[in-house]
Amino acid sequence: MYTLRVYALCIVAFMDNTQTLLGILGTGPSYGYDVKRSYDRYFGSKKPMAFGQVYATLARLLRDGLIAMLGEETGSGPDRKRYEITEVGRKRVSEWMFTPDVPEAQLQSNLFAKTVIALLLEDDAEGLLDIQRGEHMARLRELTSAKRGANVMEVLMCDHAMFHIEADLRWIDLTAARLTELRAQVTGA
Amino acid sequence: MEMDMSLGCNSSGVPLLSCRNLRVSFGVTEALRGVDVDIYPGEVLAVMGPSGSGKSTLLHALAGVVKLDTGTVTYNGSDVTALSEAERSALRLSAFGFVFQFGQLLPDLSAVDNVSLPLLLAGIPRRRALQQAKSWLDRLGLAGFGDKLPGEMSGGQAQRVAIARALVNAPKILFADEPTGSLDSLAAENVMLTLTDLARATGTTVVIITHDPRTAAHADREIIVRDGLVTSGSVAFSQASDVPQ
Incomplete structure (x- = not known):
């Protein structure tokens, strides 16, 4: 059985971390430390996200109005800032999840993140x-069409691209078939 | 995400074959649970989905082969579900062609005899039927194979004979159930190129059942069947007006 950890080991290298952190904040207001902990739980089992990267990303999201600060508490520890996603931020996450990526190698890393975030937000993971x-x-139809009348070298190049796309499609189908299992694991249900 | 589950493509076009609220059960198992599909003249449609999703049942329901629990199938404006069994058989013989995964050629008949069968059943004189059958074998690159038995041919060749047999009586719709399922990649591609080239040249509408994305990529669009429902699909096919009628 593929566990979340196995997925994460294979495919986190090409994720859109900014959108992923924003998506995590979509599940509810959170401190920066908790955002990092959630990220590491779902996507960072091999390579946890550095605190510096988390706070730099949160600062960018804050600057762009995608998240807002709920208030700064004084007291012990450096991490007293609590953030929540804004309506603009929610819209951005939704656009990210439901805008398909250009088919290319390593695509499924970002798609994996979108799927997990959609499950966390109880959104339509199957739909995306x-x-x-x-x-x-x-894209497969385009390449199939391009092969008509092409020379053998061009045909072989198309074939190479097509087999990669086919591999992605198999991953998409398997993920769709395992959504119930993945949902249970992601949400702890 | 809402989408039009009828998955019609060109709103200005009139479907050649449609179904609404198709439900089919086998015992307690619901194979189709309310399916709407529109298929337009001249288009090549791929029906995809996992094993056991109901895609072959959908093909059989559209072709009038299985009994429906509820729903309607409309061909060329006429309600097929209202026809008698004899009338449906006549419709299948005159307007529909079929290709299956393993060709289903009659093993004791030569290639040319296999291809001429639908014509003989339709009452065409034997000599003319054989001439037409031979001509179709030639078009499919099987000149010289007319006297061979199915067992003497490769899988790809036998499948091309099956395509010739399906197209010989000029059907309006060709139903192909996993036509490349038993072939290697190259043979599968050649079969699909042959099938779609001929279909587009003759304006034949094609419905292909397949779980293979590369096979489906030869189609103009695809729909996905999952758990007895059409759950998604591409709605393109904007060139409907350019399709040979």
Whole structure:
């Protein structure tokens, strides 16, 4: 059985960390430390996100109005800032989740993050996988069409791209088939 | 995310084959649980989905082969579900062609005899039927294979004979159930190129059941069947007006 940890070991290198952190904040207001802990739990089992990167990303999100600060508490420890996602931020997360990526190698890392965030937000994870499948099929049709009348070298180049897309599609189908299992693991249900 | 589950493509076009609220059960198992699909003249549609999702049942329901619990199938404006069994058989013989995963050629008949069968069943004189069958074998790159038995041909060749047999009586719709399922990648590609080239040249509408994305990529669009429902699919096919009628 593939566990979340195994997925994460394989595919976190090409994720959009900014959108992923924003998506985590979409589950509810949180301190920076807790955002990092959630990220590490879902995506960082091999390579936890550095505190510096977390706070730099949160500062950027704050500057862009995608999150807001709920108040700064004085007291012990450096981490007394609590953040919540804004409406603009929620819209950004939704756009990110439901905008298919251009089919290319390592795509599934970002798609994996979108799927997990959608499950955390109780959004339509199956729907975003369907949208990505459609994007992949469109690219596969383009390449199939490009092969007609092409010379053998061009055909082989198309074949190479097509087999990679096919591998992505298999991953998408398997993930769709395992969504219930993944949902249970991600949400702890 | 809301989407139009009828998955119609060109709103200005009139579907050649449609179904609404299709439900089919086998015992206590619901194979189709309320399916709406529109298929337009001249398009090549791929029906994808996991094993056991109901995609083959959908093909059989659209072709009038299985009994529906509820729902309607409309072909060329006529309600197929209202026809008698004999009328449906006549419709299948005259307007529909079929290709299956393993060709399902009659093993004791030569290639040319296999291809001529639908014509003989339709009452075409034997000599003319054989001439037409031979001509179709030629179009499929099987000149010289007419006298061979199915067992003497490769999988890809046998599948091309099956395509010739399905197209010989000029069907309006060709139903293909996993037509490349038993072939290697290269043979599968050649079969799909042949099938779609001929279909587009003759304006034949094609419905392909497949779980293979590379096979589905030869189609104009695809729909996904999951747990007896059409759950998603591409709605493109904007060139409907350019399709040979």
